[in-house]
Amino acid sequence: MKARSSLEREFLEKWRKGLQIGKEDSTILERKDAIKLSADVAIAATKNAATHWRRALLCDVVSENPTNKHVVEHILGHKFKNTATRLTACSRRILRISQKRRQKAAPRRVVPKSRKRNRSRALRMLVPGGEEMDGVLLLQETLDYIVSLRAQVDVMRCLASIG
């Protein structure tokens, strides 16, 4: 017996909502894009879009294609303000410099720093909105992100296997 967690239920509901407003698409690629879009917005809208990565994901979705905003607002249920949620390149540079200064205080030599830096950079690129997070926040967000991704994958797998 498959018991669905509350997260999965919420995701399913919101995904369904998002797909309802999609028009009838002819090609499979268009359909796939619409499905993926609704799924991503739905998973970002769970738990009231509280965490960094959720907000970043929604911003990315909206800035990629302005027509997506309708889907976002339909799923969220309220107006989505795109203002000032992502940093500009300049402010991002400032943030990184301040982070570097903070990290210089205690040097450690367990693993060569360059490799650790590369890994954290890779993780930042994967998690939406990762560039603007420091080490601690990054791990937190990754945790939450992995949980949500898992829920998303589980629900999608069920839906795909039913058809």
Place this chain on the structure above:
Amino acid sequence: MEPNVEAVQPQFRSGISGAKIVFDDIRGLIPDPPETDGTSFTALLELPPPQAVELLVKEDFPAKTMPLPIFPSNIALIDRASMFSVFASADNPPDRTNIFSASSSVKQEPLESEYHRNSSSPAVSDQSLKSIKRKEREKKNMQVKESTKKSKKVVANEASDGSGEQLPYVHVRARRGQATDSHSLAERARREKINARMKLLQDLVPGCNKISGTAMVLDEIINHVQALQRQVEFLSMRVAAVNPRIDFNFDALLAVDSESSIDNSYLGLFPPSIWPEGQTNGSRQQQPWLIDGLHLPSMGRVDNSSNFITPENSLLSYDSPANSASLHSSQLKIEL
């Protein structure tokens, strides 16, 4: 004990008032045990500590307007969350300190009890809270004598209820023989935070328990996230391929869910050529995959039924005799 708390509290009232409101709301929101599929990971992360930390750190959160996420009833987890919250708050005001000897011993208890859920956790959380209070009292006495060691004060929030939702702040001091420089203390707090979160991640990502060293674990985490993202891509393609009408399947899915006696993972359809990699299959060994050809004969067998839902049910239940053949092959596949 109470008077001390009251005296210290006013300094921080502005800072934690928002958090207090939040946690009062949280207390009212304690749900039943989370409906997970039995793994400790998902129970652990029904609401991970980060949420609790975030709620604390972001004091400008509109706590009233924002509906709060549901917290698990895992008391030990909430205890850990409270530990982290102290870490989180350590960064902001410069005169607060982090937890060392007190929390390091207290942490052991929640860490071990993480995987024992309901019965043991309230006892542990009570114990840990009591030990925190005891240590606070000790600290109060010792502080007068030892002035060389720095100690940062955090507000102690008394009146913890049985659920352990309230935030126990701890009065702590730097460990013996360690630098008491404020910078290195902050650094150490930061490292502790990072290590704690890495441990949680290790528990979450399958196969990370045996790996030692944060770098390799990070590699695994990155792999896992990439794999999940790719799975989303492929699954959305599958969903698109499976049916021409998008909302058609949702009704079926919801109906099937409401039956709630079906494990539909065994008869999954997918073209094996585009399935990503063995790692995901290894991590989901209880859900093996079948090839397309198996699905078609079973569809042919049951298409004489008029109702759309019942063929699905018979397809997906173990007991249906019409599907013994497909189940046989599924079992063969499992053994492979």
